[in-house]
Amino acid sequence: MTTQTNPTTPLLAIPAARAITTAGAALTLASTFLAWTWTAEFPGDLTVTGYPGGLQVLTLVGAALTLLFTLSGYGIKGLGWLTPGGTNSPVRLAALGVLGTMGFTFAAIAIKLGGIVNLEPGAWIGLVGALITVAASLGLPHDQNITDTTTPTPLERFLNSLRAPAPGRPKELPSWAEILIIVAAFGIGLYVITYGIDTEYPELFVGYLIISGFAVTALFKAGLMARLSALTTKYRTIAVAAAFVAAAAFPFTQTTDQFTLIAVNILIFATVALGLNIVVGLAGLLDLGYVAFLGVGAYTAALVSGTTASAFDVQFPFWASVLTGAAVSLIFGVVIGAPTLRLRGDYLAIVTLGFGEIFRIAVGNLDGVSGPQITNGPNGVPNIPDLNFLGYDFGESHTVLGFELGSYANYYLLMLLAMILVVLVFSRAGSSRIGRAWVAIREDETAATAMGINGFRVKLIAFALGATLAGIAGTVQAHVQSTVVPEMYVFAGPVPPNSAFLLAAVILGGMGTISGPLIGATLLYMIPAKLQFLQDYQLLGFGLALILLMRFRPEGLIANRRAKLEYHETDQLDAADKTLAGTTSGTTKAGA
């Protein structure tokens, strides 16, 4: 093979690869307008010619994206902005996404309806088109040389064909245009996420996951995400505002409460995960019982909510119950943290794991039989009344700007406020003296104390802050659920949030980032909620996914600023990395 002399040579030698890719993508695109199956038994209107439905729409979007990237590679004027980074790797990724969605649809129809006879020619055309696109796209040159080895294996060459260089400096645009781009990007983001939450049947959700996973990766490789993040850094306030406006717009897009409830739960889960990220991601403290602090907040709010099931005959206004919940969680955080944070990390993991279980079992026993009657034991505290804030009853529907907002929509907006609070705390604390001290402790505790950081104090602040934020989220959760039971706060279980899933959301999404845990929590909540048929295999799949992630992308889906730097300075990295690793893990006797 002569290919080894020039690593940018394509994987497959195909003449006119780009033309064939274009044709393949166009073919798949066209096929989405044909009928794929003959019966409406397969959901999503795949029987109509001339009008794509359900999974066809997803395939259409993927094919269109592939087509655009491919055409941009021709140097067509007006499309160059699509690929400031890699040119051909996005094509390959998008093509793989199309093949994935198309192939999945094909298989799903065949399995659901019992045999490939149920497929109409349209589906065959689509599949053949997708296969042609992928094969031809492998004939396009690579965007980047292989640097780490001179004799790459085919797998290494394939993986390299998906890599792309970072984009160069962007052309200056007028600022109104740049702001418009930000707004448009968040609008599209809102639409995509809403589409995912609103998927009606599992097949559509799986297709959605496949195509959006590949498409987002393709956008990253094309350099568009880097462009966008450069813009959001430039107009930080506008970007943050746009993000929250987009999030707040969600309930206005809904006609029923069905999906708003899912969205509220995602928000609760994500907010708690973000709080945990302060503890784990910034300060590096492994907390395996974090959900207990959510429980402390929720139980506190429930007991002071005025429900008849409460042992206390009080009804606090909402602001007071939030403060009480936060204060009680804070106290628990300090009580758990103070004795253990003086010790090295492993002890904390064990103690928090124990605390999580003790909390659940204790509230299960405070039922008047095994202990004093406070929490109603396993039955929990039911009938927590809806919030009433300055006469605004959260339990009722309100009409705002001509849109009907149901009960869950009210809670959604309230929870969004709680999330904004946590985001604000995270970003402000993270980029300050105390945040740097947390990261320093995480990086090297001995060196950090030798630089004058009182390790115990700083860790206790992180731990207590994390507990308080979870407690605040808990107070809202109690009212959303209207019942709190001990079994909501387990270490691991099929329904998030539980301690294991919270930790997974942080690690999956990316430690030390804001968007990471939010995305991680969204995925971890939606996948089980949408794919109910997976029930039994869910934890298995979840474990496998985590292992694969740790193998291939240890920094999580979203790399934080520091990990990103690491990513960009690859040439320097290798040499220096080894020296530092060698010195820190080397002799134990020297240098304390």
Next chain:
Amino acid sequence: MNTMTTTTPETATTVLDASGVTMRFGGLTAVRNVDLTVNAGEIVGLIGPNGAGKTTFFNCLTGLYVPTEGKVRYKGTVLPPKPHLVTQAGIARTFQNIRLFANMTVLENVLVGRHTRTKEGLWSALLRGPGFKKAEAASHERAKELLEFIGLQDKADHLARNLPYGDQRKLEIARALASDPGLLLLDEPTAGMNPQETRVTEELIFAIRDMGIAVLVIEHDMRFIFNLCDRVACLVQGEKLVEGTPGDVQADERVVAAYLGTPFEDAPGADEVAEVEAAEAHSTTRTEGETQ
């Protein structure tokens, strides 16, 4: 021969005064009854063969170890054996095996060094009042000054782990200086450096001394030590064997013997000088091998 020379005039102010420091690990006495003083404006060297207890002695001074016996005074007050309080008091250090915050940027590393000289806590970070902004700006200013001082101003945004080896050592020094210390402890600051970098480091240490900071430095590179130091102490098997001017220590037969590990009989002559040279070369390569 006069071994325990105290060349310091009585008038100089004592910055560090360690007396009778002993550190035992179970049956092993790593440091045995060591006295050492460092005066203002002085550069003092600490030498000794591998495993002599130099780093352990540093750890006793900085509170990482609680000495089994003995007291450490900084400018007259006894230091509590807590690392962060020692740094707060005014002693900063670097580590033999570089301990930077690898995943923080160069600038952030130095900013962490400012920790003891700033007070902004969680509330002030959350509320972001004018006081917070001012303190943060001042810290950044100072950190940038220090990066300029060591010549890393262009790499402020790089990750510490991505710096070349010599720069990492320099960054450790800048991070230590950020705490505005009165005494700087350097544990083998030139280990793994080439001769050119070593010379730059030498200049750097002189400049630090000229800023009014006393320096105590461990090093195996004898040429470096004897060029740099006003006074040198030699530690062997945990005990201070010799202390004096570089000239005295260089000529001391026991130092040579300790390094070569052979009995020494005749008066120093050409052979012995050669032996000392050999010992130097040997120890330098040893250190390099160890730290890379």
